[in-house]
Amino acid sequence: MDASQRGMAGIEALAALAGVSFLAGTAGSFLGIGGGIFLVPFLTLVLGVPPQVAVATSLVGVIATSSGAASVYVRDRITNLRLGMLLEIATTAGAILGALVAIYLEPHVLFFLFGIVCTYAAVYMVRTRETAKDRAERAAVAPEATDRLRLSSMYLDPEDQAVYRYRVARPWAGFAASAAAGSVSGLLGVGGGFVKVPVMHVLMRVPMKAAVATSNFMIGVTAAASAFIYYSRGFLDPGLTAMVVLGVLGGTAVGTRLMLRTKPTRIRLVFAAFLLLIGVLMALRAFGVGGIP
Numbered sequence: 001m002d003a004s005q006r007g008m009a010g011i012e013a014l015a016a017l018a019g020v021s022f023l024a025g026t027a028g029s030f031l032g033i034g035g036g037i038f039l040v041p042f043l044t045l046v047l048g049v050p051p052q053v054a055v056a057t058s059l060v061g062v063i064a065t066s067s068g069a070a071s072v073y074v075r076d077r078i079t080n081l082r083l084g085m086l087l088e089i090a091t092t093a094g095a096i097l098g099a100l101v102a103i104y105l106e107p108h109v110l111f112f113l114f115g116i117v118c119t120y121a122a123v124y125m126v127r128t129r130e131t132a133k134d135r136a137e138r139a140a141v142a143p144e145a146t147d148r149l150r151l152s153s154m155y156l157d158p159e160d161q162a163v164y165r166y167r168v169a170r171p172w173a174g175f176a177a178s179a180a181a182g183s184v185s186g187l188l189g190v191g192g193g194f195v196k197v198p199v200m201h202v203l204m205r206v207p208m209k210a211a212v213a214t215s216n217f218m219i220g221v222t223a224a225a226s227a228f229i230y231y232s233r234g235f236l237d238p239g240l241t242a243m244v245v246l247g248v249l250g251g252t253a254v255g256t257r258l259m260l261r262t263k264p265t266r267i268r269l270v271f272a273a274f275l276l277l278i279g280v281l282m283a284l285r286a287f288g289v290g291g292i293p
Helices: 003-031 036-046 051-075 081-101 107-127 132-138 144-149 171-188 193-203 208-232 238-261 264-287
Strands: 153-157 162-166
Touching: 003 036, 003 051, 003 193, 003 208, 003 238, 003 264, 036 051, 051 208, 051 238, 081 171, 081 193, 081 208, 107 193, 107 264, 153 208, 171 193, 193 208, 193 264, 208 238, 208 264
Parallel strands: none
Antiparallel strands: 153 162
């Protein structure tokens, strides 16, 4: 292959990366998951990028997704900032603990348990039919801890132009679950957005759109801390990172608009399908089925 052919191959790879980054930004901002779970497999399996460089590049993409989406959701007052900051403490501590435990824990056991949890959350979301308004009314009676922490909030839903007030249920149980979610993220090396959203929505009874918006706010904080470590060790590739950021920001602009204008029930169903896919992949990885290591 001559120099011109190698150059064309490089351009095509960057164009493909931009396209995948656009989709990752769209899905990440729409579901509150960051999008790194799509970027790392593409970078490593398709483009042959070293794992450390892929993770570092993905983390910058997650920061871009969080920054782009959070700016919109905070501006529209959908994000619950106090709840996000509270849970971020637990998630960060859990991530540190998970990274330390990863040395001693049998990974196949973790994959199996994690697959069960994801599948259960997916089934629960499918079976839950109430709207954001119904869920807010069910959470009207909250423990005193919610009042002391001032976690109650409200938001204007652009989809139906209605104002929803809600009170967060079981704040300390959500704090503990967020610590566990952070531990799983540290153990598996994945973003915690697809765990944080079900924790807030299912356990703490936060409306779906508020949970997605708050998750987008949180994931950027965790990713920034990790990205700095990778940057200090020279794992960031400027060319790959720039292309990922451009693609992700474009996708984020689309994903935020979709989320704001989509019914909460549909967002919940899409998230349930995503969780089910993750659960199946984790279970397959636990048993080494289908060539998944």
